[in-house]
Amino acid sequence: MATMRGEEAAAERDSVTMSEPTPDWMKPDPEQIGVDLRTDVPHSARIYDYILGGKDNFPPDRAAGDLSLAGWPGVRTSMQQNRYFMNRAVRYLAEKAGIRQFLDVGTGIPTAPNLHDVVQEVAPESRVVYVDNDPIVLAHARALLTSSPEGRTVYVDADLTDPESILSSPEFTDTLDLTQPVALSVIAVVQFIPDEVAYDVVRRLMDRLPSGSFLALSTATGDIGDGIHRAAAAYREQGIFVALRDKAAVETFFDGYELVDPGVTLTNDWHPDEKALGVPHGDSAMYAGVARKP
Numbered sequence: 001m002a003t004m005r006g007e008e009a010a011a012e013r014d015s016v017t018m019s020e021p022t023p024d025w026m027k028p029d030p031e032q033i034g035v036d037l038r039t040d041v042p043h044s045a046r047i048y049d050y051i052l053g054g055k056d057n058f059p060p061d062r063a064a065g066d067l068s069l070a071g072w073p074g075v076r077t078s079m080q081q082n083r084y085f086m087n088r089a090v091r092y093l094a095e096k097a098g099i100r101q102f103l104d105v106g107t108g109i110p111t112a113p114n115l116h117d118v119v120q121e122v123a124p125e126s127r128v129v130y131v132d133n134d135p136i137v138l139a140h141a142r143a144l145l146t147s148s149p150e151g152r153t154v155y156v157d158a159d160l161t162d163p164e165s166i167l168s169s170p171e172f173t174d175t176l177d178l179t180q181p182v183a184l185s186v187i188a189v190v191q192f193i194p195d196e197v198a199y200d201v202v203r204r205l206m207d208r209l210p211s212g213s214f215l216a217l218s219t220a221t222g223d224i225g226d227g228i229h230r231a232a233a234a235y236r237e238q239g240i241f242v243a244l245r246d247k248a249a250v251e252t253f254f255d256g257y258e259l260v261d262p263g264v265t266l267t268n269d270w271h272p273d274e275k276a277l278g279v280p281h282g283d284s285a286m287y288a289g290v291a292r293k294p
Contacts, residue, residue, distance in 0.1 A: 042238045064238045071230030074283040082286045084275045085267035086187045089216040093183045094122035101182040105131045106189030110143035116153045124148035133159040163204040181212035191220040218288035228285040250287040257291035264289040
């Protein structure tokens with residue numbers, strides 16, 4: 001999940017406007033925004049926000065985050081490297097692969113730069129569909145409903161575990177053209193879903209996308225040492241399911257697709273830039289990859 005940080009980021013978001021009037025289905029439902037966010041219990045998106053220095057969190061989230069950091073201080077670096085991977089991956093897809101349509105599932109609380117900020121910097125005409133079913137994210141959807149004048153961004157209130165609700169939504173069908181390739185990004189989401197569900201939903205979404213589409217995915221691993229296991233245990237103690245998958249299990253998500261070099265790697269090893277170079281492998285507990293659908 002992601003976070004929204006700082007007045008500067010908010011000002012940057014507010015300076016971008018849609019090129020078309022916003023349809024009613026693109027506007028957050030006030031009744032849903034008023035839903036009880038259960039601020040009395042920790043939430044994975046808000047824990048992520050807290051660990052990365054955000055402000056959209058509450059005492060139970062901070063307590064859970066502190067437990068996770070006590071178990072493994074490297075969790076903060078690992079989360080940062082995952083975010084940097086997302087930025088590099090979607091920039092690669094826009095610059096090198098020529099993708100102009102993006103489906104981001106499990107969006108989380110908006111942070112700057114958002115996915116559309118990255119890809120529309122490369123190609124302003126890019127179209128982005130964000131998907132989440134969390135009222136916390138819905139409350140921040142305004143930050144996602146921004147776009148370059150040439151492109152479009154929309155938000156779908158739908159559940160990853162119900163792919164049809166995403167694929168049949170008017171936001172999806174009105175924004176993306178399935179005669180052209182689409183990049184599906186599933187970043188730091190499937191670790192919160194059991195295997196039997198996670199593999200199925202990713203496959204069902206990719207099955208509906210045309211040849212030439214891409215999958216960009218990252219998820220937590222226990223391969224790099226004991227610290228991440230302690231951090232995951234802290235999540236589980238708070239009632240949050242976490243799966244730590246080995247490399248072979250993560251590669252299974254990409255079965256039948258053509259992996260972009262260097263294949264499935266730790267996040268900081270995928271096309272590293274200055275933000276990734278020099279990060280100890282022991283401080284990155286997420287595998288990631290990008291692959292093309294033949």
